Amino acid sequence: MTQNSRRVKVLVTGATGFIGSHLVEALLRRDCDVIGLDRRSPYTDPIARHNARSFLQKPAFSLVVADLIAANLASLVDGVDCVFHLAAVPGVRPSWDRFDGYVSANIESTGRLLSACAEAGVPRLVYASSSSVYGENSTASREGDVAQPISPYGVSKLAGEQLSLAYAKRPGSSLRVTALRYFTVYGPRQRPDMATGRILAAALTGGQYTLYGDGAQRREFTYVSDVIDATIAAADVRENAAVVNVGGGTSVSMTDLIALAREATGKPVPVKVTSEQFGDVTATEADLTLARTLIGYQPKVDLRTGISRQAEWLRQLPPELLGRYISRLQNEEVAACSI
Numbered sequence: 464m465t466q467n468s469r470r471v472k473v474l475v476t477g478a479t480g481f482i483g484s485h486l487v488e489a490l491l492r493r494d495c496d497v498i499g500l501d502r503r504s505p506y507t508d509p510i511a512r513h514n515a516r517s518f519l520q521k522p523a524f525s526l527v528v529a530d531l532i533a534a535n536l537a538s539l540v541d542g543v544d545c546v547f548h549l550a551a552v553p554g555v556r557p558s559w560d561r562f563d564g565y566v567s568a569n570i571e572s573t574g575r576l577l578s579a580c581a582e583a584g585v586p587r588l589v590y591a592s593s594s595s596v597y598g599e600n601s602t603a604s605r606e607g608d609v610a611q612p613i614s615p616y617g618v619s620k621l622a623g624e625q626l627s628l629a630y631a632k633r634p635g636s637s638l639r640v641t642a643l644r645y646f647t648v649y650g651p652r653q654r655p656d657m658a659t660g661r662i663l664a665a666a667l668t669g670g671q672y673t674l675y676g677d678g679a680q681r682r683e684f685t686y687v688s689d690v691i692d693a694t695i696a697a698a699d700v701r702e703n704a705a706v707v708n709v710g711g712g713t714s715v716s717m718t719d720l721i722a723l724a725r726e727a728t729g730k731p732v733p734v735k736v737t738s739e740q741f742g743d744v745t746a747t748e749a750d751l752t753l754a755r756t757l758i759g760y761q762p763k764v765d766l767r768t769g770i771s772r773q774a775e776w777l778r779q780l781p782p783e784l785l786g787r788y789i790s791r792l793q794n795e796e797v798a799a800c801s802i
């Protein structure tokens with residue numbers, strides 16, 4: 464992320480989302496000029512407003528509220544040194560019912576963006592892929608494993624990832640692509656549909672957390688600042704087309720996660736147990752060998768510390784935003800552990 468004589472100019476898609484807003488902050492701290500694109504406006508959406516509040520007025524930041532499927536991308540990517548493509552519709556379980564939205568946002572929009580980047584000669588793109596592309600794996604997932612997603616969401620992320628790599632591998636292409644397979648990301652500003660925040664909110668408010676399955680389901684949880692370090696480092700990868708896992712370093716059961724939430728809040732977590740959801744894999748675990756060698760990645764925040772920080776953030780949240788988490792506690796239409 465360095466240019467000798469001038470400031471680096473980047474485009475972040477999904478800029479007012481959970482991970483995107485942390486990325487914008489980190490890039491601004493590195494003196495980049497940042498264009499943020501998102502279809503959620505901070506002027507109308509309270510979560511987007513909360514996420515973007517630290518950088519919305521910064522002179523080095525400009526926000527474009529637009530949908531990637533229709534935006535004028537040629538002018539947006541003009542002169543950009545790196546595109547960080549995080550915009551997507553996330554979540555495993557709703558993808559069974561609303562796949563058209565996933566196709567439009569995660570595949571077609573990615574195609575439009577890649578075409579605009581190729582046309583404008585953008586040199587680099589970092590794609591936010593997902594551990595969900597792996598499907599069921601009984602051992603730690605490696606980038607060379609056959610990807611066999613078991614949810615429509617995973618399929619859409621794999622399509623976006625492979626499309627990005629295809630653009631990089633095209634003969635004569637000047638676009639280098641690094642796809643990062645994030646493993647369940649948590650921390651402040653986490654999406655309200657995700658498990659960690661709902662478990663903590665249940666503890667803090669006395670609401671009930673719906674656990675899908677027997678609690679033995681395991682996830683590799685990754686603290687958001689570690690994900691951001693990896694994402695920025697990925698912009699300097701020399702390979703034309705690379706895929707790299709980004710995990711937190713350990714895989715833990717949902718039962719252990721609930722115990723950590725109890726410890727962090729000092730309160731019990733009321734749990735209602737229900738059946739497993741199809742599309743949620745039994746376990747995720749990342750092999751981080753390639754991440755270490757290719758981007759010098761080493762997760763720094765352990766789960767206990769990260770959960771405490773997320774609990775503290777939830778405690779400080781304005782009541783109307785905490786309400787978003789609480790309403791999810793009563794709504795079983797969300798995935799047990801969206802990834």
Ligand SMILES: NC(=O)c1ccc[n+]([C@@H]2O[C@H](COP(=O)([O-])OP(=O)(O)OC[C@H]3O[C@@H](n4cnc5c(N)ncnc54)[C@H](O)[C@@H]3O)[C@@H](O)[C@H]2O)c1
Pocket residue numbers: 476477478479480481482483500501502503529530531532548549550551552553567568572591592593594620644645646647648649654801802
């Ligand atoms: N959170 C995780 O655990 C996790 C794990 C693996 C991969 N990922 C990937 O990381 C990225 C960010 O995830 P997140 O958890 O921050 O989600 P998020 O929903 O908080 O952020 C995504 C943002 O993208 C925007 N967006 C979606 N479609 C768009 C479109 N067509 N045009 C413009 N904006 C659009 C949304 O409005 C949203 O603000 C996604 O690509 C997701 O698939 C996340």
